Structures are given as structure tokens and as C-alpha cells.
Amino acid sequence: MRRWQGNGIYFGGDYNPEQWPEETWSEDIELMRRAGVNLVSVGIFSWALLEPAPGRFEFGWLDRVLDLLHDGGIQVDLATATASPPPWLARAHPEMLPRQADGTILWPGGRQAYCPSSPVFRERSLELVRAVAGRYAEHPAVVMWHVSNELGCHNAHCFCDVSADAFRRWLRERYGDLDRLNDAWGTAFWSQHYGDWAEINPPRTVTAFANPTQQLDYLRFSSDELRAQLRAEREVLKTLVRQPVTTNFMIGMGVKHMDYQSWADDVDLVSNDHYLTAADPQAHLGLSLAADHTRGVAGGDPWLLMEHSTSAVQWQPRNVAKLPGQLRRNSLAHVARGADGVLFFQWRASRAGAEKFHSALVPHAGPDTKVFREVCQLGADLKALAEVRGSRVDADVAILFDWEAWWGVELDSHPSADIRYDDRLNALYRALWRAGVTADIVHPSADLSGYRLVLVPTLYLVRDADADALRRFVEAGGTAAVTYFSGIVDPDDHIRLGGYPGAFRNLLGVRTEEFFPLREGERVRLDDGSTADVWTEWLHADDAEVLTSYTDGPLPGVPALTRRPVGAGAAWYVGTRLDEQATDRLVARLLDEAGVRPAAQAPTGVEVVRRRDGERSWLFVINHTDEEVRLPAHGDELLTGTRCAGELTLPAGEVAVVREDRT
Numbered sequence: 001m002r003r004w005q006g007n008g009i010y011f012g013g014d015y016n017p018e019q020w021p022e023e024t025w026s027e028d029i030e031l032m033r034r035a036g037v038n039l040v041s042v043g044i045f046s047w048a049l050l051e052p053a054p055g056r057f058e059f060g061w062l063d064r065v066l067d068l069l070h071d072g073g074i075q076v077d078l079a080t081a082t083a084s085p086p087p088w089l090a091r092a093h094p095e096m097l098p099r100q101a102d103g104t105i106l107w108p109g110g111r112q113a114y115c116p117s118s119p120v121f122r123e124r125s126l127e128l129v130r131a132v133a134g135r136y137a138e139h140p141a142v143v144m145w146h147v148s149n150e151l152g153c154h155n156a157h158c159f160c161d162v163s164a165d166a167f168r169r170w171l172r173e174r175y176g177d178l179d180r181l182n183d184a185w186g187t188a189f190w191s192q193h194y195g196d197w198a199e200i201n202p203p204r205t206v207t208a209f210a211n212p213t214q215q216l217d218y219l220r221f222s223s224d225e226l227r228a229q230l231r232a233e234r235e236v237l238k239t240l241v242r243q244p245v246t247t248n249f250m251i252g253m254g255v256k257h258m259d260y261q262s263w264a265d266d267v268d269l270v271s272n273d274h275y276l277t278a279a280d281p282q283a284h285l286g287l288s289l290a291a292d293h294t295r296g297v298a299g300g301d302p303w304l305l306m307e308h309s310t311s312a313v314q315w316q317p318r319n320v321a322k323l324p325g326q327l328r329r330n331s332l333a334h335v336a337r338g339a340d341g342v343l344f345f346q347w348r349a350s351r352a353g354a355e356k357f358h359s360a361l362v363p364h365a366g367p368d369t370k371v372f373r374e375v376c377q378l379g380a381d382l383k384a385l386a387e388v389r390g391s392r393v394d395a396d397v398a399i400l401f402d403w404e405a406w407w408g409v410e411l412d413s414h415p416s417a418d419i420r421y422d423d424r425l426n427a428l429y430r431a432l433w434r435a436g437v438t439a440d441i442v443h444p445s446a447d448l449s450g451y452r453l454v455l456v457p458t459l460y461l462v463r464d465a466d467a468d469a470l471r472r473f474v475e476a477g478g479t480a481a482v483t484y485f486s487g488i489v490d491p492d493d494h495i496r497l498g499g500y501p502g503a504f505r506n507l508l509g510v511r512t513e514e515f516f517p518l519r520e521g522e523r524v525r526l527d528d529g530s531t532a533d534v535w536t537e538w539l540h541a542d543d544a545e546v547l548t549s550y551t552d553g554p555l556p557g558v559p560a561l562t563r564r565p566v567g568a569g570a571a572w573y574v575g576t577r578l579d580e581q582a583t584d585r586l587v588a589r590l591l592d593e594a595g596v597r598p599a600a601q602a603p604t605g606v607e608v609v610r611r612r613d614g615e616r617s618w619l620f621v622i623n624h625t626d627e628e629v630r631l632p633a634h635g636d637e638l639l640t641g642t643r644c645a646g647e648l649t650l651p652a653g654e655v656a657v658v659r660e661d662r663t
């Protein structure tokens with residue numbers, strides 16, 4: 001278990017009082033109390049105001065804010081305030097500005113304009129952490145510390161000379177000697193052999209394809225550099241404060257550059273930011289995936305939703321607003337999937353700055369609005385759900401996910417540009433969602449023994465030990481399904497020879513001799529009537545049962561879907577990009593074989609998830625359809641305070657949480 005035990009369900013958001021005259025602050029507190037807000041994040045972007053000139057700190061305004069919040073009974077997640085450096089720092093040290101691969105400098109005027117490897121930034125930011133933590137360690141309002149903000153959101157990669165030096169140091173640490181590096185990077189190719197560490201650079205803009213292992217190591221290095229900032233701030237905090245420390249991750253939003261799994265042990269509680277993809281009509285499925293992945297990173301423990309939005313954001317091309325009821329469904333879906341707190345960006349909508357069109361708990365139009373009324377309703381809902389805090393989510397299915405595999409599979413000069421890491425992840429996840437089945441999204445090194453079914457989408461890069469663990473899982477009676485372009489390379493991005501899918505070939509009982517990627521838009525047919533696109537391969541099912549084969553395309557008669565009984569379990573291989581119906585059918589067969597059932601028998605479009613704590617359990621039901629639905633449930637419904645004796649009736653768009661009778 002993690003070191004975090006929350007205190008009720010947290011509810012609130014980023015509070016940026018420095019953007020407002022002090023007269024507003026008391027109204028803020030009053031409205032927070034009305035809404036049931038109990039936690040706000042303060043000071044995230046306050047560096048320039050807290051330290052207006054080098055070494056000159058002005059804490060007066062923050063003292064007053066924290067005291068007011070405390071008097072109002074509102075707790076604080078206090079930022080270290082290092083998220084964005086003040087303009088004076090860049091002016092004094094222009095060498096700390098980040099540089100892109102082509103040398104372009106990224107200037108102040110946005111946010112996060114610093115090189116993650118900059119010693120000046122590190123030193124000045126830690127000084128600030130010491131000052132803030134020293135001053136507020138004992139403040140009674142402070143219950144949590146918020147390191148920086150979305151580390152790496154805008155500055156994950158820097159190609160400056162300082163970063164180049166840091167990269168060389170990191171490589172020396174990883175490889176010890178140059179021979180090992182030359183071997184790992186395959187530098188016998190294209191006259192790339194290195195004779196001196198000083199010859200090595202980050203993968204700056206080059207003439208042809210940059211060395212793939214160099215690129216991969218640079219991605220590893222960059223994630224580690226940002227992680228080092230987190231660890232350095234945490235270390236300072238740990239000498240001064242006793243409250244838990246977190247930093248907000250961005251899991252499940254296509255954010256690729258931070259290997260959050262490797263950061264998870266550096267925080268006392270995992271917290272995450274999530275925003276809907278407005279262009280996706282099924283964005284609530286993406287939300288569920290993000291939440292399940294956050295829980296996976298947290299090792300199954302409760303986590304905190306640090307940010308989401310009450311309605312529209314301002315940074316997408318078309319910022320779709322939330323319809324009535326959607327805020328509640330979204331927030332409670334996170335709680336269903338293990339969040340013990342629901343916070344938003346931000347408390348009061350800004351009147352100036354680049355985020356002035358971003359929604360907030362208090363909109364520009366004030367409290368007499370749909371948004372603020374729904375915020376108050378949510379505050380009441382979360383109070384009614386206090387008892388679920390600390391409980392865990394039931395899941396019999398795991399999906400394997402690894403940031404390194406993501407980095408590897410999306411490098412250039414690969415067989416098809418149409419292979420995206422999250423493509424099959426989403427496809428399989430959404431098929432499970434439609435079937436009402438909850439999955440944990442976990443690292444390949446996670447303990448798989450508690451699962452019945454393990455799905456392995458596009459795990460291009462895999463360690464031997466992890467491939468081995470999957471084999472043992474299947475031998476012990478589990479069902480596994482691996483999709484194409486998995487097991488292809490080792491951690492150095494070297495091909496596993498002898499036929500694809502290298503690391504999983506024996507487990508699956510198949511051997512592919514050649515890939516046959518499809519042209520853009522090309523589709524193939526399979527002998528069960530389904531279709532597929534993007535990918536086919538010349539596969540031999542030497543030691544596996546053939547379930548489906550192609551009937552046309554480049555490989556008529558060649559197997560596309562196979563199954564091999566192994567020990568007490570079975571290993572399935574999916575050699576092509578099946579259409580949605582075929583993926584639903586495949587997942588249904590896998591669930592059936594593995595004996596996995598949904599949390600409740602509910603109509604499609606109704607989200608059902610169970611949280612459990614010892615003998616107690618809660619069934620979350622979220623009706624995303626536009627019709628009233630009925631499903632079996634026994635227990636007390638907590639949001640309406642009504643009794644469900646056998647059946648729950650849930651109107652369109654509504655949410656129910658049933659504390660289930662013990663049987």
C-alpha cells in the first residue's frame with residue numbers, strides 16, 4: 001500500500017488568487033464553501049510573484065490566502081511554485097532556455113521555458129522550494145505538496161549544449177564503456193562508430209534517419225532528467241515537511257515523453273490530469289482508459305484526479321462544452337475507477353491570459369450558471385460517497401503498457417507509418433468497455449498472477465524477463481492475446497532474430513517470415529466475414545490452431561488469428577488490424593474463455609465498475625445512453641439515498657452508486 005490515506009473524497013481545483021484583487025478572495029471562500037470544496041492547489045504559477053527579484057521573497061499575499069482558506073475550512077495542496085521560471089531568471093541566464101533539435105531557442109512569454117538539465121534552473125528552483133516549504137511546512141491548511149506542474153508538458157526535450165553534456169553523462173552511466181554503447185547503438189552501420197564520448201550528441205536535426213537507439217536513449221534520458229527535477233524537489237521537501245508529496249502526471253492523453261511508470265515511486269500519491277478529446281464522440285471511453293491507466297501506474301491504489309475541466313478547454317481546435325449532466329458523469333467515472341479526489345483546472349475562470357476561455361468552477365458569468373449549479377451538485381455527491389475512499393477497483397483483465405515500447409514503436413524508418421502505439425490499446429480497451437469489463441493497464445513487469453486475461457497490444461520492445469512472465473502467466477492457466485508488431489526488438493532496439501514476433505514466437509506457436517503492410521485505405525477480408533486494414537504478415541502457424549485466415553489481399557489463405565493451448569491456459573495471436581466488430585467478437589471470445597464477467601449485466605453504453613474494500617463493495621453505474629436503463633442491483637443507492645431491491649432503474653445520463661448488500 002502506498003503512503004497516502006486521503007481524508008474524505010477531495011473536491012476542488014487549482015486556485016490562482018494572484019490573478020484577482022484581494023476583494024475577490026472572500027467571495028471565493030464563500031463560494032467554495034457553498035460548493036463543498038475542500039481542497040485547492042495554490043501557488044502553481046506564482047514564482048514570479050513570490051520571488052519578484054533574485055533572492056527577494058514576497059510571501060505576504062500567500063500568507064493571507066492560506067490563512068483565509070484555513071479559516072474557511074478549506075485545505076491546501078501547496079505548490080513548490082517552480083512550474084514556470086520568472087522572466088528575470090532567463091534574462092540573467094539565457095543559457096537556460098530550451099533549444100529544439102534544429103537549434104531554435106524557446107523564449108519566455110509562454111510557460112516552462114527552461115532546459116530540464118540546466119544547473120541554474122535546478123539551483124534557483126530548489127532555493128524556491130526551500131523558501132516555500134520552510135515557510136509553510138507547519139501551516140495548518142497545507143495537507144499536500146504539489147511539485148512543479150505537469151513536468152515536461154512543453155519542455156520535455158532540449159538539444160542545447162548543456163543537455164548534450166548531460167546526455168553524455170547519462171550514457172556513461174548506462175553503458176560504462178564506449179564499446180558497449182557502439183554495440184547497443186549498432187554504430188557499425190553508416191560509419192557511425194564513436195571513438196570518444198565527446199563525439200556524441202543528442203539526436204539533433206540530421207541529414208537522414210537518425211540512429212534509432214540514439215533516439216531511444218535520448219527519450220529515456222529526457223524522461224530521467226525531468227524525473228530528476230521531481231526527485232530533487234521531493235528531497236528538499238522531505239527534509240522540511242511531513243505532508244504527502246505529489247506531482248500531476250498526464251496519463252492517458254497521448255502524452256508520450258514521460259515514463260510515468262518509472263516515476264511512480266517518487267510520489268506519495270499518484271495524481272493525474274485528464275481532459276476530454278473534444279473531437280472524439282466517444283471521449284468518455286478515453287476518460288475511462290486514462291483513469292484505468294492512472295490506477296495501473298499507482299499499482300492499484302487510490303489516486304487523485306488533480307485536474308479536469310468543468311466544461312470546455314481552450315487549447316483544442318474546437319473546444320466543445322459539456323452538456324448538462326456530463327460534468328457529473330465524467331467526475332464520477334474517475335471516482336468509479338479509483339480516484340479518491342476530483343479536482344479541476346481551475347477555480348475561477350481567468351479574465352486575462354491564454355487560458356481566459358477555459359472553463360472553471362466559477363465561470364465568467366458567475367455562480368448563477370449551469371456550471372456552478374452542477375459543481376455544487378457534485379460537491380454534494382462526493383460527500384455522499386465519502387465511504388468509498390481507500391477502496392480498490394475490481395479488475396480481472398490486464399492490458400500491458402510500456403512507455404519504452406511506445407517510444408520504440410513510433411521511431412521512424414519502420415514498415416508502416418500507420419502503426420501507432422495506442423491504436424490497438426484503444427481498440428481492445430474500447431471493446432472491453434462495451435462489454436462492461438474493467439481492465440487494469442499495467443507495466444509488463446507487473447505481477448500478473450491476479451488476472452484471468454492479459455492483452456498485449458503492439459508491445460514492439462520487450463524485455464526477456466517480461467516476455468517470460470507472460471509465458472508463465474499462460475502456463476498457470478491464464479489467457480493472453482498478443483497483437484501484431486509485438487516482441488520485435490530487445491531494449492537496445494535490436495531485432496529478435498529467427499522470425500517475428502520474436503520474443504513471443506514460442507509462446508504463440510507462430511513464426512512470421514515477412515511483413516506485408518497494406519497501402520493507405522486498403523482493406524482485406526477474412527474467412528469469418530470480417531475485414532482488416534493497415535497490416536498483414538506472412539505467418540506460419542507451426543504450433544497453433546488457425547482461427548481465421550485472409551481470403552484476399554496480398555496473402556490469401558495465410559492465418560490472421562491463431563490460438564495455442566499452453567499449459568493450463570492459451571495464447572492468442574492477432575496478426576492484423578481487425579475492424580471494430582471483429583475486435584468486439586474477439587474480445588467476447590477471450591472473455592468467455594478466461595471466464596471474465598462484467599461488473600453487472602447492463603445494456604451497452606452503460607458504464608459499470610465495482611470498487612471493493614474487504615467485504616464491502618460499491619457498484620458504480622453511469623448511463624451514457626439517452627434512454628432509461630434497468631439492471632440488477634441489491635443495496636443502498638448513495639446519491640439518492642434510496643433502496644435497490646433487486647433492480648436499479650437509471651434515467652438517461654444519470655449516475656448511481658450502490659453500496660451492495662453482503663451476500
Ligand code: GAL
Pocket residue numbers: 149150153273275307313314345355358
Ligand atoms: C494543464 C495545466 C494547467 C492548465 C490546464 C488547462 O495542462 O496543468 O495549468 O494549463 O492544462 O487545460
Ligand code: ZN
Pocket residue numbers: 097098099115116117118158159160161162163164
Ligand atoms: Zn538543454
